[in-house]
Amino acid sequence: MATAIFTLMFLVTMVLLQLMAVAQTNGSVPVGAFVTATDDAPSWLSSSGEFAFGFQPLEYKDHFLLSIWYAKIPEKTIVWYANGDNPAPRESKVELRGDSGLVLTDPQGNIIWSSGILLGTVSSGVMNDTGNFVLQNSSSDRLWESFSNPTDTLLPTQIMEIGGVVSSRRTETNFSLGRFQLRLPDNGNLVLNSMNSPTKFAYDDYYRSGTSDASNSTNSGYRLIFDESGYMYILRRNGQTEDLTKTAVPTTDFYHRATLNFDGVFTQYFYPKASSGNRSWSSVWSKPDNICVNMGAGLGSGACGYNSICNLKADKRPECICPQGFSLLDQNDKYGSCIPDFELSCRDDGLNSTEDQYDFVELINVDWPTSDYERYKPINEDECRKSCLDDCLCSVAIFRDGCWKKKLPLSNGRFDIGMNGKAFLKFPKGYVPLDRSPPQLPGDKKKPDIKFITGSVVLGTSVFVNFVLVGAFCLTSSFIYRKKTEKVQEGGSGLETNLRYFTYKELAEATNDFKDEVGRGGFGAVYKGTIQAGSTRVVAVKKLDKVVQDGEKEFKTEVQVIGQTHHKNLVRLLGFCDEGQNRLLVYEFLSNGTLANFLFGCSKPNWKQRTQIAFGIARGLLYLHEECGTQIIHCDIKPQNILLDNYYNARISDFGLAKLLVMDQSKTQTAIRGTKGYVAPEWFRNRPITVKVDVYSFGVMLIEIICCRRNVDLEIGEAENPVLTDWAYDCYMNGSLDVLIGDDMEAKNDISTLERLLKVGIWCIQEDPSLRPTMRKVTQMLEGVVEVPAAPNPFPCSTISEYSQ
Template identity: 95%
Template sequence: MATAIFTLMFLVTMVLLQLMAVAQTNGSMPVGAFITATDDAPSWLSSSGEFAFGFQPLEYKDHFLLSIWYAKIPEKTIVWYANGDNPAPRESKVELTVDRGLVLTDPQGNLIWSSDILLGVMNDTGNFVLQNSNSDRLWESFSNPTDTLLPTQIMEVGGVVSSRRTETNFSLGRFQLRLLDNGNLVLNYMNLPTKFVYDDYYTSETYDASNSSNSGYRLIFNESGYMYILRRNGLHGLREDLTKTAIPTTDFYHRATLNFDGVFTQYFYPKASSGNRSWSSVWSKPDKICVNMGAGLGSGACGYNSICNLKADKRPECNCPQGFSLLDPNDRYGSCIPDFELSCRDDGLNSTEDQYDFVELINVDWPTSDYERYKPINEDECRKSCLDDCLCSVAIFRDGCWKKKLPLSNGRFDIGMNGKAFLKFPKGYVPPDRPPPQLPGEKKKPDIKFIAGSVVLGTSVFVNFVLVGAFCLTSSFIYRKKTEKVQEGGSGLETNLRYFTYKELAEATNDFKDAFGRGGFGVVYKGTIQAGSTSVVAVKKLDKVVQDGEKEFKTEVQVIGQTHHKNLVRLLGFCDEGQNRLLVYEFLSNGTLANFLFGCSKPSWKQRTQIAFGIARGLLYLHEECGTQIIHCDIKPQNILLDNYYNARISDFGLAKLLVLDQSKTQTAIRGTKGYVAPEWFRNRPITVKVDVYSFGVMLIEIICCRRNVDLEIGEAENPVLIDWAYDCYMNGSLDVLIGDDMEAKNDISTLERLLKVGIWCIQEDPSLRPTMRKVTQMLEGVVEVPAAPNPFPYSTISNYNQE
């Protein structure tokens, strides 16, 4: 009896193994097949291996997305996903069952999603099909699209494609592509809580009111890469082509995606491994998304109070105006909220010129937020009418005077608008400068001159260019009145930063007793301040600041205070009292990258790569995108802090100029940053942004390996200089040695190799060979190809510099 049972189990096992082998060759999955959501989870492949079905990890909350993606493209381009509003927790399971079809359950066995059908087949077209034993198609992903259409996919009348919420959030977004009953293909956006659909902002105009048989009835994306709308017209039919240019599908992958920002785009990607491997646009709709949307309802292409600027690729760029900040700092396409308050309750019925002032914005408008229009009227009268109206938040002077109140919707920048917007703010508050909108096709420059048509400051402020230092250009915006807090402190610095007295900061830090860090610039203390509510802050007490350098200190603090980026630590205030110079920063509870990276447990590969990307974006902002170019001069893991979500935040930027010259060189070159120093510091060569690129390269290799660059505690035989060893491993093709038992990194070997090559390019001994941080960011994110890296130190051994 036991022998018979054993024989039966053996036969069943062999049958299942055969079925699984078939699944690897023809894309079909037998009943009972399952995948568990883990970092190294397998996937179900189509027979060609070009498409995969399975779990993709998300960037938040340790959740996974059941999805279909291109298996042969390094960037995980997802073309279909299930239940984006409720992604699966780790250890969830998707299984093909006999009675319920494809079933997705959480780790406790609770149902998350199901298809209610049987056998699954992952087709080479990217279509996941569920069918019965007779091969009848009972469900398919092509008939239930999310945000993407693929070649051979058809959308019938009534079909809907919906955008995701953001680039990385797969919850339902607010934009839709629909084929209406009347034959029009339209784009519209909706109110998410109720799914109420607003007016279209694009229509294909394939509805023929005079002859309904000539109207559109089917959207086809054919196997040749053409997308068109088929019209009802007898046996032959007519079609309205959306794709005008032939890009062969034999050589390129194709997809058409309704992007999270509302632009519907057909893309292509080369199948060959050589050349520029990135998604490029064939066409997109609409041509201008920064227009009035929703017939006055909703926020428009960007969030409320935001400004939409059309980029060269017809995608929108959203920016908050001066004095406004993102409601959700992680969603730059979301709504903006004012950093100040305008209220009739405090001001009575009238505002006055003593209480309020304006920031002037050129060629910016929020056309659907009007409540009054005055005509005829001149510019001064328009400004005064808004000052004297406590309900007025913005006045637009263009063909009359248009008065607006918050929230502002459908904001946009348009060079042809020929108008001015006067944005009102209280005089006790100084709005921070924000970079002007960029014209399509224009390259960003580190220079701070404003171009015609950009957002500029108006009659209440003027631009004052000041040359500071040997290699930095800075600007300061001088207002007619100083903030009351600054006047109380007796400082001449005009800025929106809060001024603290030394006594206030001594009380906030319990007489500077709670020190939790020290760097090349001074000791850092933890403290609490009252600003409407109790806030925890980090107070940095600067050492050996340039003596008799009051003007220099104020100028540099003002420059630091005007920076605004999610990968920079925010400066909240300062103290400049006698010999006491202190800076007050936001407090980040997760500490430094050094503690996180070199601690007892190794952070996940995904966390490390995201931290590296964040640091690169922060440095790009400092070098090229903020009003004044800032060279950090001391990039190292101790100067990278982590916020509550483990996002990288660069600290101590802009402080290098505040130190005594000799000390600056000593601290930056040797004492505080052994192992991170660019060779030019020792060769009397010009110091440029490339010193930061070098330090970033060293730190990137540390992030890859979770090991310090210079570790003299280990023996010579154990490769004490990391960058030397990393280059040797790269040349020998032994990348797995660098990461030890890190299986997550080994399973993502293409990303590992890309990041290592970028790091080696950054540590080139010759500064001219090092890429800019813009190029570094593009290479890290896979936007551009990373060439083979040359020997980084052909003339000498860099480790000699870093150990002196």
């Protein structure tokens, strides 16, 4: 009998485990499923296994955090959590219930946390590969999702609407509510602010995105978007965007997250998925640039606790230091408040002067700007010190262009090299510091007390930094003077630009006499070389063969156009040479070559890589058309003029045929320019040229990116290989997208993106330029921000569409 019962229990267990495994193959979680908080508890995985939902052990003994984390990296980085303020004891349970969603209970059955009241009955949960845990009904409608209830982290594809809030945790390992918030209030400004944790009362902002317009609300922001390619931006109501991610980010095979760190710094990170080598989270950008200085002069302690000094580290994260004579209030919170190890008394026994009783620690470029109660001006340094010595309420005197007296508690303390002043911190002579450290264990070696070296460290750092800045200024001035003199001596053409000027000899040496040719175009060849710019840097040197007429015109255009642009999806021009008859351009070297070589090689590239490249090109053109100081029409968009960096991010290059439009100019007259297969019809009809010629070329290239095939292949007859754009439209109309992409299984498995991109491409190649969308609209359609309507026949002219706006 006992054997039969044991066998039955074993079979039931195996069936349940099998059901759990089946559920996890697609990330689905059935109603009734549960997980218990133990050291080896299973988790609910996304279909790819990249994200997990379950319990993570905390540093508190026998307590757990219900959370979502990256499951395939050693750090198991947490991106969402439910019960930060109320850790779950061992043997707690989270269960998916049909009537109430996710419910976390302790071992006695008391509710610790739940997903809240739902408008419907839950049929299943889904742990998505985006990191979003979703509760849905039988019609797959979303009833609740973790993306709509963020904690301290945002993930790609996540959107923050007006009223959205992200809050920091208390410390790196304490997930209770912290002191900082990221908010998108009604005015459309993305802001960072500190707050009073118990009441959540928001103090003054210490960062603002500048996307609020009180005079015209259509210019204000209303969404924070973290797109699937790892770019974060604020979408304004008028359709324009404000980029937060302003530099190129690796897109393929990398994880991305944006976290409001416990110290108040909002940072975007990336992490390689590959398992080889040392892996860690790397920073793309951080806001604000300097939290120590940017923290406002309002309520609250500042970036650090009261009586502390905030010092910015190289990674733009703050460190908090107790000044000499002060110790941490909580030894486990190094970012918390500091308390004095002595007492400043106003009781006067009349036996000693203040000079006999007190002394100062002198701190260079340190200030607590919100704690002063008196100011004297004019006054010298000695008078400032004496004024504080004689005042029993005075704890610190700041001397700059006047004297500020401050009393405890001191708030918003910071080290600021731009302050150009001194802090005199008063303490009793001969005081004995209070020992708040744990008792020393036998055999432990005594470590030097950081309190007594803080003043020296800050002072030494200040002197060193000032020395470096003075030296850098002298070297820079010398360098600029030498280059200007060099250019006059060499007889350059006097192009007005901020770019570096090279001599022909420098570039000949850099390229080993132009031996390593990596490409050739209509006006010359491109060579690989190395230059010294602080360190050795690999560059691409474009040498023009023709220095008269077209060649000279292309050279000047390229210098003038690229010299005034700066965008993550444009190639960067580093310098030039116009010595005598020599015309050379120096670019950053991009190791992965051209998009043409990438697309039209022997093997078909990764589908996700191709889509991200298309998004990058669209953003680059949007910048040229609408966001650059001078509106620019490229006039020669084609795969040969798109370069790929180390992470296969697209960079638009070769601006030799570009046209610059003056203020309020939207069109121009010019001779036909461009490359066969990519040239818009209006070039041949003597019509004014607008930015829509670039839109047309982009549309052709987008269809090439989808199909990995040239639009017009001159080596193959048209009967064997028809024009790609014609064939693509036929496939679209016939509903045969699978024929268009052949054996590309990745694209077939992402059919919605494929159809969206193809429809955008067809809109872009409309014969009537007024029907083509702007690059802003193209970018929004590509990223799924706006719907893409059915595309009309691109070849006959037709009525004007809303997508021309």
